[in-house]
Structure formats: structure tokens, C-alpha cells
Amino acid sequence: MPLYSHSRLSVYETCPRQYRFRYVDRIKLPRVRTAEMFRGTQVHAALEALYRRMQRGRTPSLDEVLDGYRRAWQEQWTPEILISDPSMTPDDFLRQGEQDLVTYDARYRPFDADRTVEVESRITLSLDPARRISLQGYVDRLSIARNGVWRIHDYKTGRRLPAQQVLDEDRQLALYQIGVQRRYPLLTDRVELVWHYLAFDQEMRSSRAPEALRELERRTLALIDVIQADTTFETRVGHHCRTCTYQPMCPAWSHQFRQAALPEPERVLEPGAVLVDRLVELRERKRELARQMEQTQADLFEYSRREGVETVFGATHKATISEEETVAFPAPADPKRRRAEEVIREAGRWDEVVMLDVRAAVRFYASGVWPEYFRRALAPFLNRIKRFRVALRKR
Ligand code: SF4
Numbered sequence: 001m002p003l004y005s006h007s008r009l010s011v012y013e014t015c016p017r018q019y020r021f022r023y024v025d026r027i028k029l030p031r032v033r034t035a036e037m038f039r040g041t042q043v044h045a046a047l048e049a050l051y052r053r054m055q056r057g058r059t060p061s062l063d064e065v066l067d068g069y070r071r072a073w074q075e076q077w078t079p080e081i082l083i084s085d086p087s088m089t090p091d092d093f094l095r096q097g098e099q100d101l102v103t104y105d106a107r108y109r110p111f112d113a114d115r116t117v118e119v120e121s122r123i124t125l126s127l128d129p130a131r132r133i134s135l136q137g138y139v140d141r142l143s144i145a146r147n148g149v150w151r152i153h154d155y156k157t158g159r160r161l162p163a164q165q166v167l168d169e170d171r172q173l174a175l176y177q178i179g180v181q182r183r184y185p186l187l188t189d190r191v192e193l194v195w196h197y198l199a200f201d202q203e204m205r206s207s208r209a210p211e212a213l214r215e216l217e218r219r220t221l222a223l224i225d226v227i228q229a230d231t232t233f234e235t236r237v238g239h240h241c242r243t244c245t246y247q248p249m250c251p252a253w254s255h256q257f258r259q260a261a262l263p264e265p266e267r268v269l270e271p272g273a274v275l276v277d278r279l280v281e282l283r284e285r286k287r288e289l290a291r292q293m294e295q296t297q298a299d300l301f302e303y304s305r306r307e308g309v310e311t312v313f314g315a316t317h318k319a320t321i322s323e324e325e326t327v328a329f330p331a332p333a334d335p336k337r338r339r340a341e342e343v344i345r346e347a348g349r350w351d352e353v354v355m356l357d358v359r360a361a362v363r364f365y366a367s368g369v370w371p372e373y374f375r376r377a378l379a380p381f382l383n384r385i386k387r388f389r390v391a392l393r394k395r
Helices: 006-014 016-024 035-055 062-076 090-108 164-168 172-183 210-229 239-243 254-260 271-307 335-346 358-367 372-381
Strands: 003-005 114-128 133-145 150-156 191-197 202-206 311-313 318-320
Touching: 003 006, 006 016, 006 210, 035 062, 035 090, 035 114, 035 133, 035 150, 062 090, 114 172, 114 210, 133 172, 133 210, 150 172, 164 202, 172 191, 172 210, 254 271, 271 311
Parallel strands: 003 133, 150 191
Antiparallel strands: 114 133, 133 150, 191 202, 311 318
16 A cells, blocks of 8 residues: 655645656656755755754754755755746855755754754654555654643745645644654643744744544545545646646647657648647637627617618528517625515515526535535436537647
8 A cells, every 4th residue: 555645645636647647657757856946955954964963962053054055055956956037046046045044043043942852753654554544754853842842843945924824724744743643642742833934034833633633634534535546637737737747748748749849840730730720710710700790780780770670681681680678687796686586585486496506516516515425425316428628728
């Protein structure tokens, strides 16, 4: 049985197809490394070295921490590391990381607010022993504060500060909390989750009640069930594709790579490209025709009023023009709508006009908003229809 992790689950949530390539098909490709990732790795390594040194009885100076950081940076930086902002250089990222370490040092030195228990500690957690489903992860630092509270620390080097609510719902550290509490059951009745946002000199905290942790275990297992039952692993195109090395084999992108491999004149004649270009042209013509039809109908209406005729005769067809008044119910947000509905209810006519909103029902069913037991009960009565859909977008 596979060993899951928060990041593995996140890959599935971001794009099931990427999950399949990486964890089911086990296609090994070098990952894209961005300068932001590299900076994060180096800052984490510098803080790890700092606390490990402290565990051995000596606190390194800030200069020593920075020297180690710069040395590792120079040794490990490679030209393949992606810098997507053209105004930035590798040195800019190096300095950002230095500044993060200086900020952290100024805030916590002499680092005696808590005692470090473990650094870069591997946490494993059995979620379903019968099915041998387990999770693993690495805690940046585990410590005990002076008041006896255990703290699970996570260093963040990103340039965005999350809302507190995001951290209160964070899965990663909460799963680590379950693992830590199982490892030290008699010591860890009070646990805090602590995120250090180094670029902002901010420490953000959250805690989890035992029921919240049970609910998290239940939801994590439910997600693993979905992954294990998945047979299609749909593609989910988004910003994350930018750093996905599976693009050349991904059905959402592979055609572009095949095209790029063709010589220039053959590219526009490739059958797929011809079909797409034709579809774009037809769509433009359809739009133009719709606009022309609307204008001609308006002109015809104007003509019939001016000439005082109801029917206008052409060479092969005649057009009868009429004006009629229909009623419409106010929009849902209009206060008159609620009153109109009350009148119908009061007259006992509600059941005659209300029908199931099938679109909303399908949406709730498909999105998983409705609980699993309810969706299972409903499933046998739903029709399954296969349709193909073509969505045209600019490249
Ligand atoms: S390229 Fe995008 S859609 Fe395709 S597998 Fe990667 S992340 Fe998913």
C-alpha cells in the first residue's frame, strides 16, 4: 500500500493527471525548480543547521548562519533554476533569503523561548491499519515552550501572508499534530501549530480541538478513497502547468509539443490545427450572422409599423410581424419576487408550479457537496450521458 503525504495529496487536488504520471505510472522526470523553491530550501537548511548546532550545545552566531547559507547557495545553484520574473537575478533571491534569516535571528535570538525536541523530524501516521494506509511528513522543528505547550513549527519563505482562516483549516501541520500526539501520548495534551512567515517577520498560530483532528482524519481518508477509486485521473489545467514537467505527455498540452516539432510550413496544415482554425472561422461567421439577423428583424419591425402592414412579402417567403406582451417573474434578488412567491403559497398553488431544479441537483451531486451516503442512494436513478464538448480559447 502506498505511503501518502500532505504534498502527495495536494498533487492530486491540484491535478489528478499529474498525480497519475508521478505516483501511479511512476514516470520519473526532473522537476522544475524555481528560484523561490531554491531560496526556501536554502533558508530551511540554514535554520535546520542552526538548531542542530544548538542541540549539540553551541548557538552559532548570525554571521556563521549566513556564511553557511551563502556557501550552500553558491555550491548548489544551477543555471536550470527557473526565474520567471525577468527583473530578478539569482543574487536578488540570495539576498531575500539572507534578509529572511536576519529577520528571524533578530526576532528569536537567543532562541530560548522554547526547547527544541526534534529538527526535520519524520512523522508517520497510520490512518487505517486494516488497509495499511499511512501518511508521512517532515516537521521543520518540534519544540516545547516554557509553559509546557508543544509547538510544531513550519518556516515559510513565500511572499504572501495567508488569512488566519486558511491556517485554521491547514491540513499539513494538523496531520503532523496527530502524528506527534501518537508518538508522545502522555506529554502532548497541549499543542500549538506555528508558522513563521519570515519575509513579514510574522509568527502565526493555530490549534486544533480533538474533534477537529478526528474530522480531519476522516476527510483525509475519504480523499484517499477517492484517489484509490479514480480510474480517469482527469487533467486540470491551470497556472500549475507552468512548472509541470509532464506537459509533453499530458493530453492537455502534448499536441502543442507535437506541432512545435513540425517544420514551420507543415504546422498550419497539420489536420488538428486545420480543424481548430476552421472552427474559429465558423464561430465568427455564426456570431456575425446572428448579429445581422437581429438587425434585420428590428428593421422589419420598424418597416411594418411605418407602412401599417402586418405581413411583408418577399420573393419566396412572407414575414408576419406581431407585437405581444408577456409576463415575467421578477429576478430572485428583486423583493417583488418573494412577495409573488408568498401569494402563490398562500393560495395553495405552490406544488403546481414548483419542480426540482435539476441543474442545481446535478451540480450538488457532481461536486460532492452532498454526503456520500446520499449520493450513493441517488446514483441508481440518474442517467449517465456521454457528450463531447469543444471549448475554444486563445492559446
Ligand atoms: S500539464 Fe497541467 S494538466 Fe497536464 S498533468 Fe501537468 S498539471 Fe496536469
